[in-house]
Amino acid sequence: MSNWFKRNGIHFAIGGIFLVICFLYLTPAFQGKVLGQGDVLGAKSTTTEIDAYKAKDTTILWTNQIFGGMPAFQLWAPYKANITTHVIHVIDTIFPNPIDTLLLFLFGTYFLFIVLKLNPWLAAAGAVAFTFSSYNIILLAAGHSNQAFAISYFAPLLGGILLAIRGQRILGAAITALFLSLEIRANHVQMTYYLMFAIIILACIELYHAIKNKTLNEYLKSLAYLGGAIAIALLVNASILWSTYDYGKDTIRGQSNLKQNTAEPSTGLAKDYAYQWSQGVTECFTFLVPNAYGGGSGTEHLDQNSATVKVFTDAQQPEDRAIGIANQIASGSEQIGMHGLGTYWGNKSFTSGPFYFGAVICFLFVFGLLIVKSRLKWWILATVLLTMLLSFGGNWPYLSDLFFNYFPLYNKFRVVESILAVAGLCFPILALLALKEMIDAPDRKEITKKLKLSLYIVGGLLLVLIVVPELLLSFRSTGQADSVANLTQSLQNDAKLAQAVSAAIVQDRISLEKADAVRSLIFVVVAFGLLFAFVNKKVNVTILSLGVLVLVLVDMWQIDKRYLNADNFADKQESITPQPREVDQFIARDTDPDFKVFDTSAPLLYDTHNPFFHKSFGGYSAARLKRYQEIVDNxxxxxxxxxxxxxxxxKYIITADPKTQNLTMQANNTACGHAWFIQKVKFAKDADEEMQAISSFNPKEEAIIDQQYKPMIDQKEAYLDTNATIKLVNYNPDHMTYESSSAGSQIAVFSEVYYNRGWKMYIDGKETPYFRADYILRAAQIPLGNHKIEFIFHPTSYYTGETLSMVGSILLVLSLGFAGYVENKKKTPPTKAA
Structure with missing residues (x-):
């Protein structure tokens, strides 16, 4: 045992360094503070009802808190049979968010670089480079926890695949199964999907070399083991995948129900919506110079020396006021019509920050393109080129449109720029492989030549961005003219001052870019000097490795602190829930368990306030039902x-005074209630006719029903009893109970969203068919007499999926145990016979 610790002492030392790095970077988190993340707040609002039932030790898979009602699969579900759920829970208990995520990044990427046979200090440098790639840190600051988790498993998953391909099939397959299980459990399908491109390219390159080297049988054996690993990972996550697949058909990513008068595509997302966050073609300069495009929206503070502030001080504004006005404009806020005048001048409506891979890493990446001989170089280069081209989306649609129109599932995802997270891993892989190649190379003369060429390429580019940046960048946004017009109105039609501000903003953008270009050039020159000293035998491998580690850490740390620092943290109680407004407090007096609130002062599809306090007609989720979206559109x-x-x-409608923005609330006395009997039925031939019919009708008296449900209605038995009653007697989001009393058979409509992939209706304990009415609600024919009516949500995709997940979890544990046994047996020397 002591020998084992001695052999692995350096890994423990590096693990300790990782913990120190996390502590220093996330000190407030260790002090019990939490990130005040805007998207976390939004996500938290969607689970208000779910959390309330969790507090009672009750699990619900349906919530009525947002959008009138929807499954909870993409909001929160326990998935207790999935072993990775418990693994993540243990990690999160020991190291709360975002410490857990940062450590997963560091240790997972370190493992990949060890698999690539780098020395531990270089492996640590690679781990730091990927972990602190600005996009990963920005995700943590914004609260995209699932997305960050998914990206954190990229590296160890690739490590497992590479082990299997290189001959350690049992160990590689077991590790692949583990991290693919965790990857899928992170439940961010988009990032897993993007990683698939890199894996497919790797598999194709390895296949080519297997055929070339006549080792196809060995390669196919490795693929067979990896196929088994994939099968286990899919089985482990059966309940997640099945539920997501089932639900996905009915979400905004599914097929359109309408053929006419629809803003939605026939299937998948609308292209404009999917391409809304596309990387600008020249915006990729931010890989090397973070503020090449002006940083994030509102992240760069203009001081008294900025050109924009000087415009206002020259206009006789006090300096403090001038700074305030300048920064308000430079924030690029769409609400005040200044989007085109922000320091960020790209085409995105806003951005939290750029994709910065690091000046040192970019320099080493170029060096790697020149000296790395491994076939991994071609895998990395192909992956980087593909991900960059796809990230351009609407800014260079030629390739993106091909994928969007023809590649399976590609049109289900938005924010196409996020595919650059894959490139963010590829850059440090090639960069560190370049250092390994340099260390192992016998011909120092050739290395020196290519090292200098790398400096000329990267340093020359940086010099251009310092001396004549407008040669490569325009520094003018597409919406600048419109913003100048808006600013002119705000300045009491002072067009001259507005034009001066516009010109000054451009100068400030240039200044921000130049400052970062100079900074990047310094890091590149220092890195070159360190490598040059090693090539000339002035420093040894250890000094080189430690020097690169320190350089990368300082480089990335300085930039990341712009987007995630102590100011992002708040005391736990302060960051969880917004304060109720007076109208919220008034509505809270209503003890009715199930009614909706419509707030005209909040954005309907991005309402993160009302769901904290009411069941809202609006909400915040990209996984909303297609039928709900179609109702909103029409x-x-x-x-x-x-x-x-x-x-x-x-039941209640909140409005804001257009002038004072004071909120008022009015009761909606015509609300239909929980359930009601209707007087007549109007059949519609299809969804379009149904949508048209609900544009103007009396829902209390009439039901609009698609003719496909006509066989489920016995009109001969129908009888109008004006004294009939139906009422909600017990509310549980997964189990709604009603009581009815009627002298005849009648059609009842329920103010609950129709979703036939799990909801079942029972009348007096007997399952009975129900159907859809009024485009989105549930309805059923209720027989005469007194009855107990129950709607129970019991989706097969979840409950049967959980059984399959349990089987997969057992297989995963067994495969890891067997891999450990085999590896230990290899290392144990055979005992000599006495």
Whole structure:
């Protein structure tokens, strides 16, 4: 045992360094503070009802808290049979967010570089480079926890695949199964999907070399082991994948229900929506110079020396006021019409920050392109080129449109720039492989030549960006002219001052870019000097490795602190929930367990406030139902359809005074309630006719029903009893109970969202068919007499999926145990016979 610790002492030392780095970077988190993340707040609002039931030790898979009602699969679900759920829980208990994520990045990437046979200090440098790639840190600051988790498993997953391909099939397959299971459990399908491109390219390159070297059988054996690993990982996550697949058909990523008058595509997302966050073609200069495009929206502070502030001080504004006005404009806020005048001048509506891979890493990446002979270079280069071209989205649609129109599932995802997270891993891999090649190279003369060429390429580019940056960058946004017009109005039609501000903003953008270009050039020159000293035998491998580690850490640390620092943290209680408004407090007096609130002062599809306090007609989730989205597009875009609010049981409507923004609340006395019997049925031939019919109707008296459900209605038995009653007697989001009393068979409509992939209806304990009414609600024919009516949500995809997950989890544990046994047996020397 003591020999084992001695052999692995350096790994423990580096692990300790990783913990120190985490402590120093995330000190407030160790002090019990939490990130005040905007997207975390939004996500938290969606799970208000779910959390309330969790506190009672009850699990619900459906919530009525947002969008009138939806499955909880993409908000929160326990997935207790999945062993990785418990692994993540243990990690999160020991190291709370975001410490856990940062450590997963560091240790997972370190493992990959050890697999690539780098010395531990260089492996640590590679781990730091990827971990602190600005996009990963920005995700933590924004609260995209699942996405960050998914990216953190990229490196160890690739490490497992490489082990299997290189002959350690049992160990490699077991590690692949583990990290692919964790990757899928992170439940960010988009990032897993993007990583798949890199894996496919790697597999194709390895296949080519297997055929070339006549080792195809060995390669196919490795693929067979990896196939088994994939099967185990899929089985472990059966409940997640099945539920997501099932639900996905009915979300905004699924097939359109309408053929006419629809803003939604026939299948998948709308292209403009998917391409909304596309990387600018020249915006990739931020890989090397973080502020090449002006940084993030509102992240760069203009001081008294900035050109924009001077414009206002020259206009006789006090310096403090001038700084305030300049920074308000430079924030690029769309709400005040200044998007085109922000320091960030790209085409995205806003951005939290750039993709910065590091000046040192970019320099070493170019060096790697020149000296690395391993076939991994071609895998990395192909992956980087593909991910860059796809990240351009609408800014260079030629390749993106091909993938969007023809590549399976590609049109299900938005924010296409996020594919650069894969490139963010590829850059440090090639950069560190370049150092390994340099260390192992016998011909120092050839290395020196290529090292100098790398400096000329990267240093020359940086000199251009310092001396004549406008040769490569325009520094002018596409919306600048419109913003100048808006600013002119705000300045009481002073067009001259508005134009001066516009010109000054451009100068400030140039200044920000130049400052970072100079900074990057310094890091590149220092890195070159360190490598040059090693080539000339002035420093040894250890000094070189430690020097690179320190350089990379300082380089990335300085930039990342712009986006995640102590100011992002707050005391736990301060960051969890917004304060209720007076209207919220008034509505809270209503003890009715199930009614909706419509707030006209909040963005309907991005409402992160009301779900904290009410069951909201709006909400915040990209996994909303397609039918709900179609109702919003057709019934709420031009005006508010009050009939739809009535049928959805919207009991209160909040409005804001256009001048004072003071909020008022009014009770909606025409709300239909939880359930009601209707007087007549109107059949629609398809979804378009159904949508048109609900544009103006009386939901209390009439139901619009698709003709496909006509066989489920016995009109001969139908009988109008004006004294009939139906009422909600017990509310649970997964189990709604009603009681009815009627002298005849009648059609009842329920103000609950229709979703037939899990909801079952029972009348007096007997399962009974139900159908859809009014485009999005549930309805059923209730027989005469007194009855107990129950709607129970019991999706097969989840409950049967959990059984399969348990089987997969057992297989995963067994495979890891067997791999450990085999590896230990290899290292144990055979005992000599006495």
């Amino acid at each position: 019934q709420f875009t031009k005006s508010v359809n009050h009939d739809v609010l009535d049928m959805m049981n919207v």
